[in-house]
Amino acid sequence: FLGAGGGNDIQWCFSQVKGAVDDDVAEADIISTVEFNHSGELLATGDKGGRVVIFQQEQENKTQPHSRGEYNVYSTFQSHEPEFDYLKSLEIEEKINKIRWLPQKNAAQFLLSTNDKTIKLWKISERDKRPEGYNLKEEDGRYRDPTTVTTLRVPVFRPMDLMVEASPRRIFANAHTYHINSISINSDYETYLSADDLRINLWHLEITDRSFNIVDIKPANMEELTEVITAAEFHPNSCNTFVYSSSKGTIRLCDMRASALCDRHSKLFEEPEDPSNRSFFSEIISSISDVKFSHSGRYMMTRDYLSVKIWDLNMENRPVETYQVHEYLRSKLCSLYENDCIFDKFECCWNGSDIVMTGSYNNFFRMFDRNTKRDITLEASRENNKPRTVLKPRKVCASGKRKKDEISVDSLDFNKKILHTAWHPKENIIAVATTNNLYIFQDKMN
Amino acid sequence: QDTQEKETITPERTEEAKLKAKYPNLGQKPGGSDFLMKRLQKGQKYFDSGDYNMAKAKMKNKQLPSAGPDKNLVTGDHIPTPQDLPQRKSSLVTSKLAG
Numbered sequence: 001f002l003g004a005g006g007g008n009d010i011q012w013c014f015s016q017v018k019g020a021v022d023d024d025v026a027e028a029d030i031i032s033t034v035e036f037n038h039s040g041e042l043l044a045t046g047d048k049g050g051r052v053v054i055f056q057q058e059q060e061n062k063t064q065p066h067s068r069g070e071y072n073v074y075s076t077f078q079s080h081e082p083e084f085d086y087l088k089s090l091e092i093e094e095k096i097n098k099i100r101w102l103p104q105k106n107a108a109q110f111l112l113s114t115n116d117k118t119i120k121l122w123k124i125s126e127r128d129k130r131p132e133g134y135n136l137k138e139e140d141g142r143y144r145d146p147t148t149v150t151t152l153r154v155p156v157f158r159p160m161d162l163m164v165e166a167s168p169r170r171i172f173a174n175a176h177t178y179h180i181n182s183i184s185i186n187s188d189y190e191t192y193l194s195a196d197d198l199r200i201n202l203w204h205l206e207i208t209d210r211s212f213n214i215v216d217i218k219p220a221n222m223e224e225l226t227e228v229i230t231a232a233e234f235h236p237n238s239c240n241t242f243v244y245s246s247s248k249g250t251i252r253l254c255d256m257r258a259s260a261l262c263d264r265h266s267k268l269f270e271e272p273e274d275p276s277n278r279s280f281f282s283e284i285i286s287s288i289s290d291v292k293f294s295h296s297g298r299y300m301m302t303r304d305y306l307s308v309k310i311w312d313l314n315m316e317n318r319p320v321e322t323y324q325v326h327e328y329l330r331s332k333l334c335s336l337y338e339n340d341c342i343f344d345k346f347e348c349c350w351n352g353s354d355i356v357m358t359g360s361y362n363n364f365f366r367m368f369d370r371n372t373k374r375d376i377t378l379e380a381s382r383e384n385n386k387p388r389t390v391l392k393p394r395k396v397c398a399s400g401k402r403k404k405d406e407i408s409v410d411s412l413d414f415n416k417k418i419l420h421t422a423w424h425p426k427e428n429i430i431a432v433a434t435t436n437n438l439y440i441f442q443d444k445m446n
Numbered sequence: 447q448d449t450q451e452k453e454t455i456t457p458e459r460t461e462e463a464k465l466k467a468k469y470p471n472l473g474q475k476p477g478g479s480d481f482l483m484k485r486l487q488k489g490q491k492y493f494d495s496g497d498y499n500m501a502k503a504k505m506k507n508k509q510l511p512s513a514g515p516d517k518n519l520v521t522g523d524h525i526p527t528p529q530d531l532p533q534r535k536s537s538l539v540t541s542k543l544a545g
Contacts, residue, residue, distance in 0.1 A: 020542040029542055045543060053543045076544040178486055197486055225482050247482070279458040280465060280472070331457035334464040438543055 010355075010428055011390045011444040012378060016070055018055070019437035021382070031433040033420055037101040037109065040424040043071055043431055044111060045438055046096025050080040052113055052166075054124065068429065068442055075124050077166040080115040092117050098183050100192070102205075110169070112192065116179040119194055121170035121205065129157040175201050175211040182232045188239040195232035195244060202256075214262050215244060215254065230288050230345075236297045241266075243293075245302060249286030251311065269311050271318045281333045281342070289345035294353040295425075301356055303348040306330060308358055308368065323368040323375065326360045328398035328409045341414050351423045359418025362407065363434050364394055380418060380432045380439040390444055 028049025035044050043055040056074035083092040102110040108125040133155040178196035185192045200215035227248040235241035240256045252265035285305035293300045302309050309319035336342040348358040359365045368375045377394040397406040420433040428443035
């Protein structure tokens with residue numbers, strides 16, 4: 001529960017920050033996705049340079065029983081490389097659009113990472129022992145002259161320094177003409193979907209040479225194109241159900257049992273628009289940039305440019321709750337259109353079903369508590385990095401006289417965007433990505 | 447009849463008026479197919495091997511006009527060459543997050 005003070009309120013404190021301090025940001029270092037694994041022990045980031053960095057939470061410190069483990073680098077690898085499709089004259093960016101973890105089945109960890117065109121399944125495994133005492137090989141690997149071998153011994157495993165290896169186990173390629181925006185693993189843990197601007201495909205994790213097309217909204221005549229797919233996700237419990245959102249602010253829920261090609265939705269979620277309020281910007285700001293189911297699967301959350309909406313799956317005609325993220329930007333839409341910020345794609349995330357979080361500009365991020373209806377604005381900044389000091393809430397002054405400690409809308413830095421945030425599945429630990437830094441915040445433990 | 451109408455101009459409409467004042471030729475529907483088509487074609491750089499080879503053949507003894515300082519702007523007489531296309535190499539540098 002949010003707010004300052006009160007017994008049950010979460011008090012967020014700075015824990016760690018990763019990344020370079022300097023302001024000169026190399027393009028490759030721009031963080032493009034952040035995701036905790038199912039246990040929360042691992043935290044993965046992807047960047048524009050196609051690299052993945054995985055952090056692991058340290059075991060709790062026995063001398064400090066009330067502090068949670070820190071996240072330190074566990075593995076890093078180049079997931080995707082830049083390509084140029086000469087046939088279509090298309091540059092294929094190596095930027096990692098999404099990472100999704102598979103639930104752990106054995107000692108190794110698996111994740112899916114995707115760029116605009118290709119999805120890869122990566123296996124991350126640990127090696128902490130190695131065989132020693134070969135008969136025909138020296139310790140450095142050179143082969144021994146067999147004639148010098150006078151006795152035989154049995155090689156044994158000896159401990160070694162932990163090595164974490166990442167290897168690509170499956171490459172799912174050539175199934176998307178347009179740019180992939182989402183991947184989502186099904187609750188059957190065998191299949192997953194990938195969505196691009198116009199199509200959604202269903203894959204089996206073991207099979208790379210075949211993919212089933214389950215949604216196709218490409219019109220026969222491209223001049224009739226009116227909307228594109230912006231995000232898609234499988235229902236957390238029903239393995240036949242998934243949703244996809246559009247650039248026109250609608251969400252469609254589809255049931256794969258109904259037909260092979262789910263072009264006809266089972267449910268259409270759309271908030272009626274007041275025609276008198278319509279403007280040039282209406283459609284652009286209604287475009288949904290992210291859709292996420294609550295952990296229970298009863299609700300889903302959508303993020304459009306100015307707000308976060310909570311939908312009850314049983315009610316299609318309007319959201320049950322709407323939270324304004326930065327309503328003061330409505331009177332800045334002209335300049336936000338000119339500098340392209342109006343097209344920024346913010347993501348959102350849940351903790352369970354009670355609190356939702358999303359990013360904004362000026363390195364601010366916002367949380368909304370559905371139960372208490374309280375909200376809070378916090379800032380990811382190196383100026384706040386004293387561990388265990390509670391973060392001070394921020395306030396933006398939309399108009400009129402600016403109070404002390406408030407920041408005016410015109411002073412906001414629109415280059416400092418928080419597009420990607422993630423909430424630990426079990427604890428009050430959050431990961432917030434600024435342009436090139438990753439912040440980790442935790443609640444203050446008493 | 448009371449003909450006095452209170453017209454409240456929403457902030458959005460005010461912003462729209464500002465934009466139209468700056469760009470009078472702006473189309474009515476921003477979400478039209480042109481706009482979406484542009485979105486679908488993100489990242490496209492034009493290299494037509496046919497044009498390139500024909501241009502090469504025509505100008506056997508001359509140098510092909512190369513791209514100006516702004517290599518991204520490929521228009522007019524300039525035929526893009528493989529050299530003009532930005533060299534895309536994967537970053538061999540480790541992410542600074544891991545540093």
